[in-house]
Amino acid sequence: MSSHKLSNLEYLESEAIYVMREVAASFERPTLMFSGGKDSICLLRLAEKAFRPSDFPFPLLNVDTGHNFDELIEFRDRRAEELGAKLIVRTVEDAIAKGIATPTPGELSRNRLQIPTLLSAIDEFEFDCAIGGARRDEEKARAKERFFSLRDEFGQWEPRSQRPEPWNLYNTMVSPGQNMRCFPISNWTEMDVWEYIRREQLEIPAVYFSHEREVVRRGGQWLAVNDIAPVKDGETVETKNVRVRTVGDIISTGCIESEASTIGEIIHEISAARVTERGSRADDKVSESSMEDRKREGYF
Amino acid sequence: MSSTSTIEKNSAPAASESLHKMDLLRFTTAGSVDDGKSTLIGRMLYDSKSIFEDQLEALERSAEITGGGEVNLANLTDGLRAEREQGITIDVAYRYFATPRRRFIIADTPGHAQYTRNMVTGASTANLALILVDARKGVSEQSKRHAYLASLLRIPHVVVCINKMDLVDFSEERYEQVRDEFMSFVPRLGLPDVTFIPVSALQGDNVVDPSENMDWYRGATLLGHLETVYIGSDFNLSEFRMPVQWVNRPGKDEFHDFRGFSGQITGGVVKVGDPVVVLPSGHRSRVKEIHTYDGNLEEAGCPRSVTLRLEDEIDITRGDVIVGEDRLPIVAQQHIAEICWMNDQPLALRKKYMLRQGTSTVQAMVSSIDHRIDMKDLGELEDPTELKLNDIGRIQFKTSKPLVYDSYRRNRMMGSFILIDPATHDTVAAGMLKEPENRMPVSVLAGPEDFVI
Ligand SMILES: Nc1nc2c(ncn2[C@@H]2O[C@H](COP(=O)(O)OP(=O)(O)O)[C@@H](O)[C@H]2O)c(=O)[nH]1
Numbered sequence: 001m002s003s004h005k006l007s008n009l010e011y012l013e014s015e016a017i018y019v020m021r022e023v024a025a026s027f028e029r030p031t032l033m034f035s036g037g038k039d040s041i042c043l044l045r046l047a048e049k050a051f052r053p054s055d056f057p058f059p060l061l062n063v064d065t066g067h068n069f070d071e072l073i074e075f076r077d078r079r080a081e082e083l084g085a086k087l088i089v090r091t092v093e094d095a096i097a098k099g100i101a102t103p104t105p106g107e108l109s110r111n112r113l114q115i116p117t118l119l120s121a122i123d124e125f126e127f128d129c130a131i132g133g134a135r136r137d138e139e140k141a142r143a144k145e146r147f148f149s150l151r152d153e154f155g156q157w158e159p160r161s162q163r164p165e166p167w168n169l170y171n172t173m174v175s176p177g178q179n180m181r182c183f184p185i186s187n188w189t190e191m192d193v194w195e196y197i198r199r200e201q202l203e204i205p206a207v208y209f210s211h212e213r214e215v216v217r218r219g220g221q222w223l224a225v226n227d228i229a230p231v232k233d234g235e236t237v238e239t240k241n242v243r244v245r246t247v248g249d250i251i252s253t254g255c256i257e258s259e260a261s262t263i264g265e266i267i268h269e270i271s272a273a274r275v276t277e278r279g280s281r282a283d284d285k286v287s288e289s290s291m292e293d294r295k296r297e298g299y300f
Numbered sequence: 301m302s303s304t305s306t307i308e309k310n311s312a313p314a315a316s317e318s319l320h321k322m323d324l325l326r327f328t329t330a331g332s333v334d335d336g337k338s339t340l341i342g343r344m345l346y347d348s349k350s351i352f353e354d355q356l357e358a359l360e361r362s363a364e365i366t367g368g369g370e371v372n373l374a375n376l377t378d379g380l381r382a383e384r385e386q387g388i389t390i391d392v393a394y395r396y397f398a399t400p401r402r403r404f405i406i407a408d409t410p411g412h413a414q415y416t417r418n419m420v421t422g423a424s425t426a427n428l429a430l431i432l433v434d435a436r437k438g439v440s441e442q443s444k445r446h447a448y449l450a451s452l453l454r455i456p457h458v459v460v461c462i463n464k465m466d467l468v469d470f471s472e473e474r475y476e477q478v479r480d481e482f483m484s485f486v487p488r489l490g491l492p493d494v495t496f497i498p499v500s501a502l503q504g505d506n507v508v509d510p511s512e513n514m515d516w517y518r519g520a521t522l523l524g525h526l527e528t529v530y531i532g533s534d535f536n537l538s539e540f541r542m543p544v545q546w547v548n549r550p551g552k553d554e555f556h557d558f559r560g561f562s563g564q565i566t567g568g569v570v571k572v573g574d575p576v577v578v579l580p581s582g583h584r585s586r587v588k589e590i591h592t593y594d595g596n597l598e599e600a601g602c603p604r605s606v607t608l609r610l611e612d613e614i615d616i617t618r619g620d621v622i623v624g625e626d627r628l629p630i631v632a633q634q635h636i637a638e639i640c641w642m643n644d645q646p647l648a649l650r651k652k653y654m655l656r657q658g659t660s661t662v663q664a665m666v667s668s669i670d671h672r673i674d675m676k677d678l679g680e681l682e683d684p685t686e687l688k689l690n691d692i693g694r695i696q697f698k699t700s701k702p703l704v705y706d707s708y709r710r711n712r713m714m715g716s717f718i719l720i721d722p723a724t725h726d727t728v729a730a731g732m733l734k735e736p737e738n739r740m741p742v743s744v745l746a747g748p749e750d751f752v753i
Contacts, residue, residue, distance in 0.1 A: 004537060004569055004604075005532055005601075006323075008323055008403040011603070012324075014604050014605040015603075017564075018605050021545045021546045021562055022545065025659070049592070049594075051548065053548075053550045053552070053554075053555045053558060054550040054551075055550070136396070137396045144391045144392065144394075163726065163727040164418070164421045164642050164730065166718060167424045167425060167713065167716045168425075169656050169716060169718045170656075186394075189396045
């Protein structure tokens, strides 16, 4: 009997599959948010495990900041096609043009502008549930996030009114105007994600591996040289071997110096790492509560 | 650089090779305010090197802001801003850490009397409950309450950390007093496995490293215990159960005949060829295939998620339960349960709630409240008029359709449920089903003739 005991990864996988199937069974119009990043790459594999040989019971949705690492878009489109999944892309650019998203003067990063773009896509397609790849270990404010997290009409998250989730009994009810965010890999850590990528031999975009890149030092981290936030006076461009731990808006995604060019080496590096993953995103550094503020506004 | 790259195989360094084969311990923490729970967790994360540089940096920044200037380990785990403002934790927060031996998920729940609700939530998925007691104060009402909840939720293992030993001169005598005081009410609760550890969360004694101040203590450190406590049999592995979540029907030519029943196994083990019964309908069949994305399995056990295909064409939908032939579950419409009320709006008798158990959702109506637990002395108050937020009590209720379940005592996954208010959609209660007073026979429709087991 003891041979049936699941390992950590098997347990987390089974839990995530269970949660995905709850979405399929309980919602009329779900979607899965696919960014091309490593967490959502895992989500796609979990969806295969949950639903094959059937097609995915939902389209994929990408909110495109337009501030991307080049290969990410190519990867995103190709992966969706390989899986035979429908991919919906809504861009921040478009949302700005339509007046749905308004940048504040001087605001270059588009991480915040993803929020209205996402909400308007949810409206447009009448999605009642959006599956995302957020994990509770990413940040303190996320530690209390639920598997099924209710949002009001403004996409807001109210920490005090979240539903208790005892056992694996999820309350998936939504009232008109509300919708749900669902996080099947809530209990995964960054390390679990990498272990899973290795175990499942998942392809990931090349920015995650060590590569040579021109970078500048800004806000305490190495940022990729890009056209959107050009190099300023007094900054020096250096060429370094770097990789990213998380992909977001290119102008605020910190690169870390690294020689890791295989999944195994990345895992090795992370086991020895001294900076949490979110620490490499500039926008979270602003205040310890910044994630909480963005969540209240509807960021995931 | 190339536009994409594929992963490398077999390039893993030895250090992390074993991680995905490690098992997982889920534990919940409880303690009264100021017993040192946040400090203890912070210490565990800190000493096991699970804190990262930027987290420390943020801690140091907030130490400057709040004055004092000293890094407060408790801040590592105090989550939301509202809580920081009030200086208390108000919700369940989950933390993650790993050692070379095991992976851990902590459900960190606040210590307030009024937050029984959160403790129940945190305890519901735990293998182990960690209870903190302040060595100076001894066993408080709160500690008893926590022990009671651990027994109510049937957490298999309990660890009692007698904390702040530095403030009682690391006295063995004081430790024994507190331990005996705690042990005096354990028999009444029927906790199966209770371990005591004297610690100083603040100074680190016996948290990760053995204490130099308490050489009279020969047991494991807290982390040592968490790493080695046996959790192999914490799931029910004897009676096969699988509530059907989703019916997999591809509707494509190549999978024309494919009809699979997807779900997570919530009890026991299933093998290809096993006879099974579908409840509540009572239809019988055999397992034709245990389908997974990674290939078909010969057998699978709890808590794996699988897709079963059966030999016979039977009408099966979400909410049905596929079970093994021997030891059938309870199938009933009249039930007894202990519940924890989780909503500001008290329980209303004869009101229609929605009930979620396994994968089925039905209507439920509470006919009576047998008793309410007096959280002060854990006695039972007979015939209470209501159950309010954070109250625990025993109820009798009916459901609009039969439920298929085991008593919570036998199987935590099969015997638990939540109640949902149909108007607000709030989750208003968490419940644990008991064996009904008169267990009715379950009808099973056999091939040729009907019979009853
Ligand atoms: N002397 C001493 N103080 C402690 C110990 N553990 C916690 N404390 C202090 O007790 C107070 C409450 O601790 P905290 O962790 O915030 O308690 P919580 O409310 O249970 O989370 C803080 O001032 C801690 O520094 C200990 O082992 N020894």
